[in-house]
Amino acid sequence: MSDLSRSTHTGRPRVVVVGAGFAGLAAVKALKAAPVEVVLLDQHNHHVFNPFLYQVATALLEPVEAANPVRALVRGLRNLTFRVATVSDVHLRSQQVGTDRGVVAYDYLILAAGSVSDYFHSADIAARSFGIKDLGEALELRNQVLSRFEQASWAADPVERSRLLSFAVVGGGPTGVEFAAALAVLVEGSLAKDFPSITREEVSIVLVEGSEAPLASFAKGLQRSAARALANKGVRVESKAMVADVDVEGLLLKDGRRIEAATVVWAAGVTANPLVESLGVELGSKRRVPVTATLQLAGHPEVFVVGDLAEIPGRSKQPLPMLAQVGLQSGGHAGRAIEAMLAGRRVARFRYHNLGTMAVVGRNDGIAQIGPLHLSGFVGWLAWLFLHIARIHGLSGRFLVLVSWISGFVFADRPVRLVVGPRKAIPHASQTAGRPGGADAIELPSPSVATVDEWGPAAALAWWTQDLPGRERT
Numbered sequence: 211m212s213d214l215s216r217s218t219h220t221g222r223p224r225v226v227v228v229g230a231g232f233a234g235l236a237a238v239k240a241l242k243a244a245p246v247e248v249v250l251l252d253q254h255n256h257h258v259f260n261p262f263l264y265q266v267a268t269a270l271l272e273p274v275e276a277a278n279p280v281r282a283l284v285r286g287l288r289n290l291t292f293r294v295a296t297v298s299d300v301h302l303r304s305q306q307v308g309t310d311r312g313v314v315a316y317d318y319l320i321l322a323a324g325s326v327s328d329y330f331h332s333a334d335i336a337a338r339s340f341g342i343k344d345l346g347e348a349l350e351l352r353n354q355v356l357s358r359f360e361q362a363s364w365a366a367d368p369v370e371r372s373r374l375l376s377f378a379v380v381g382g383g384p385t386g387v388e389f390a391a392a393l394a395v396l397v398e399g400s401l402a403k404d405f406p407s408i409t410r411e412e413v414s415i416v417l418v419e420g421s422e423a424p425l426a427s428f429a430k431g432l433q434r435s436a437a438r439a440l441a442n443k444g445v446r447v448e449s450k451a452m453v454a455d456v457d458v459e460g461l462l463l464k465d466g467r468r469i470e471a472a473t474v475v476w477a478a479g480v481t482a483n484p485l486v487e488s489l490g491v492e493l494g495s496k497r498r499v500p501v502t503a504t505l506q507l508a509g510h511p512e513v514f515v516v517g518d519l520a521e522i523p524g525r526s527k528q529p530l531p532m533l534a535q536v537g538l539q540s541g542g543h544a545g546r547a548i549e550a551m552l553a554g555r556r557v558a559r560f561r562y563h564n565l566g567t568m569a570v571v572g573r574n575d576g577i578a579q580i581g582p583l584h585l586s587g588f589v590g591w592l593a594w595l596f597l598h599i600a601r602i603h604g605l606s607g608r609f610l611v612l613v614s615w616i617s618g619f620v621f622a623d624r625p626v627r628l629v630v631g632p633r634k635a636i637p638h639a640s641q642t643a644g645r646p647g648g649a650d651a652i653e654l655p656s657p658s659v660a661t662v663d664e665w666g667p668a669a670a671l672a673w674w675t676q677d678l679p680g681r682e683r684t
C-alpha cells in the first residue's frame with residue numbers, strides 16, 4: 211500500500227495533479243502558496259517541451275534541450291511531492307486514482323494527462339509508422355532517419371538506395387509540416403556533407419494531407435507561403451490524400467493510389483489520453499472530457515480536467531484547440547480555482563487568451579498568425595522563436611535552447627547525429643526480482659525488450675527514456 215493511499219495527516223487538503231506537462235506544471239505553480247498538500251504524478255521523470263520534438267527527431271536539438279527533469283522544475287515548491295507513477299484509472303466515488311504503485315487518495319483532483327497519437331484504431335498503422343509524440347519516439351525516429359542513410363550508403367543498386375531514402379510524413383498540421391521541412395534541411399545540410407555519395411535527388415520526402423492543403427488552420431496567405439517554402443526544399447505535397455493503410459512498402463490511400471516509403475512518419479493528429487475512459491462520462495470530440503465553464507467535471511466540483519484532455523468550450527462554441535497555450539492557461543486556472551474554493555470564494559469562469567499560432571517551415575523560415583497580424587519568412591520564424599523561448603519551463607532550459615539555436619544558425623551543422631544503442635542484453639525486472647535491490651531498483655519497460663539484436667536502438671532509447679516503443683518495423 212502506498213503512503214499516499216489515505217488522506218493527508220497534515221490537516222491540509224490534498225490536491226493530486228496527474229501529468230507534469232504544460233497544464234500540470236502550470237497548475238502546481240498556481241498552487242504554490244495555497245494551504246494544500248500537492249501530489250504531482252507523471253509516468254516519466256521529465257517534462258517534455260513538445261513543440262521541439264521534431265527538432266530532436268531531425269538531429270537539430272539534443273533531448274536535454276527539449277526536456278527537463280520534473281524534480282528540477284518543481285524544486286522551489288515547498289507544498290509539493292513529485293512521484294513517478296503511471297495512473298491507470300480514476301475512482302470518482304472513493305476519490306482515489308489507481309496507479310502502478312498503488313492508489314493515491316485526493317481531496318481535489320486536476321487531470322492533465324494530455325493526449326496520445328491518433329492511429330484511427332489501426333494497430334497496423336501504429337506498428338508500422340513512427341510517431342513524434344514523446345521523447346522516446348522522437349529519438350527512435352532520429353535513429354531511423356540516420357540509419358536509413360547508413361544503409362543507403364552500402365546499397366549499390368540505385369533503386370534500392372532510393373527506396374531506403376523515401377520518407378512519407380502523414381498529416382499536414384504544424385507537426386507534420388515542421389518535421390518534413392526540418393528533414394529536408396537536415397538532408398540538404400549536414401547529411402549532404404556526411405554522405406557525399408548520396409545525392410539529393412535520391413531522397414524523397416512526401417507530405418500527405420487529407421484536406422485541400424496543409425496547415426488548414428492558418429490564413430490562406432500563410433498557407434501559400436508555407437507551401438512555397440516546402441516546395442523550395444523539395445518536399446512534395448500530396449493533398450486530399452486519405453491514408454487507408456500502412457504496409458512495409460509505404461502507404462495505401464483510400465482512392466487506391468500508393469505512395470512508396472521506407473519510413474512512414476505519423477503526425478495525423480491526437481486523441482485524449484485513454485485514462486479518460488475510466489471516468490465513465492460521455493466523451494466529446496477527440497475523446498476529450500467535456501468540462502463546465504470553470505473547467506470542472508459536471509457533478510464533481512472537486513475534479514478539474516485541463517489541457518489536451520479537456521473539451522473546453524470556446525467563444526465560437528467550438529472547443530478550444532489542443533495547444534500548449536490552452537494547457538498552460540487552463541492548468542493555471544484550475545490551480546487558482548482550488549485556492550478560491552478553499553478560501554470560500556466563487557470559482558471564476560475560464561477565459562482563454564489566444565496568443566497566436568505559429569509553425570516553422572525550415573531553417574529561419576516560419577509563419578505566425580497573431581490576431582490580425584500575419585507574419586511569414588524570417589520575421590515569422592523570429593516570432594515563433596521568441597514565443598517558444600518564453601514558454602520553456604526553467605531558465606537553464608531557455609539558455610540551452612538559445613545557445614543551440616544560435617550555434618545552429620551560425621554553423622548550420624550541430625554534431626547531434628548519433629545513432630545510440632545498448633551493448634548488452636537488458637534483463638527484465640522479473641529476472642532481477644528477489645535479488646537485493648532487484649525489481650524495485652530499476653524499472654524496465656517490458657519482458658520483450660531483450661537484446662540489441664532484437665530491438666536495436668529503439669529498445670535502448672525506450673529503456674533510457676522509460677518509454678516502450680512496442681513496434682514492429684522494418
Ligand SMILES: Cc1cc2nc3c(=O)[nH]c(=O)nc-3n(C[C@H](O)[C@H](O)[C@H](O)COP(=O)(O)OP(=O)(O)OC[C@H]3O[C@@H](n4cnc5c(N)ncnc54)[C@H](O)[C@@H]3O)c2cc1C
Pocket residue numbers: 228229230231232233234251252253254256257258260261262263264295296297298322323324325342343344384385483485516517518519532533534535537538568
Ligand atoms: C510534436 C508536437 C508538437 C507540438 N507543437 C506545438 C506547438 O508548436 N505549439 C503549441 O501550442 N502546441 C504544440 N503541440 C501541442 C501541445 O504540446 C499540447 O497541446 C500540450 O502539450 C498539452 O498540454 P498538456 O499538459 O495537456 O499535455 P502534455 O504536455 O502532453 O502533458 C501530459 C503529461 O501527462 C503525462 N502522462 C500521460 N499519461 C499519463 C499517465 N497515465 N500517468 C501519469 N502521467 C501521464 C505525460 O508523461 C506528460 O508529462 C505539439 C504537440 C506535439 C506532440
